[in-house]
Structures are given as C-alpha cells and as structure tokens.
Amino acid sequence: MTRPAQQAPAAQDRHLRIELLRLQAGYQRLAVRQSACRLAGALKPEALAAQAGDHLRATGLGWLGTGLRLWRRYPLMGSLLGSALGAGGRRRVALKTALVAGLIWLARRASPDRSDT
Known part of the structure; x- marks a missing residue:
C-alpha cells in the first residue's frame, strides 16, 4: 500500500518538471526572437x-x-x-x-x- 502513495508525489514532481521545462523553453524562444529583432535592426x-x-x-x-x-x-x-x-x-x-x-x-x-x- 505504500507504493500508490509514493507514486502520487512522483507524478506531481514529473508534471511540475515538465511545466518548468515548458516555461524555460518559452523564455528561450522569446530571447531568440528578441535577439533576432535586435540583429535585424542593427543590419539596417x-x-x-x-x-x-x-x-x-x-x-x-x-x-x-x-x-x-x-x-x-x-x-x-x-x-x-x-x-x-x-x-x-x-x-x-x-x-x-x-x-x-x-x-x-x-x-x-x-x-x-x-x-x-
């Protein structure tokens, strides 16, 4: 009976890690987009x-x-x-x-x- 109780926090941790990775990827995409805009402005x-x-x-x-x-x-x-x-x-x-x-x-x-x- 201890196994289902341990799996619930592990699943929550996994979902939390997935959401953090999605958030991090979103910030990285935003940073790449901003640097591309700065580069395009610098090449005018x-x-x-x-x-x-x-x-x-x-x-x-x-x-x-x-x-x-x-x-x-x-x-x-x-x-x-x-x-x-x-x-x-x-x-x-x-x-x-x-x-x-x-x-x-x-x-x-x-x-x-x-x-x-």
Whole structure:
C-alpha cells in the first residue's frame, strides 16, 4: 500500500518538471526572437552608417564621415567634383585644387560639430 502513495508525489514532481521545462523553453524562444529583432535592426543601412560614422570619429577621421554625409546630401556637388577632377593640364590642376580647397572649407564651415563656436 505504500507504493500508490509514493507514486502520487512522483507524478506531481514529473508534471511540475515538465511545466518548468515548458516555461524555460518559452523564455528561450522569446530571447531568440528578441535577439533576432535586435540583429535585424542593427543590419539596417541607417544603423550601419551611424556605426561607421561613430567608428570614424573615434579614430580621428570624423572629417571623412562629414564628407560622406555631404556627398550623400548634395549629389550634384559630387558630380561637379568628379567632372572637375577628370581632365588634366597645369592650369586645370590649379583650378581643381582651389575647387577642392573651397569645398573642404565650405564643408568644415557647415559642419555642426565645430568646436570654435
């Protein structure tokens, strides 16, 4: 007669363990789903560009990030710069240098992260 009394708590323990394992599996599925959503958000082009910009600023190349941002914002400037740098000649090299210097000056003047303001 002691056997049926011992089996009842063992069955309850087994059911409790099963429910705990189901709960644990549910939490693991939720964690995997959340990490997949975070990964998908991190792989968006805006996030990748922001991360690259942060990395450039950290390495001291913030001006390159500013140039890339201006290049994307004003594509006509990039086209003009490319056509100006395409041809040769001594006089044209001087004009190209002046154009590039002026564009750099404008970009630095327009950049919002100036330290002297």
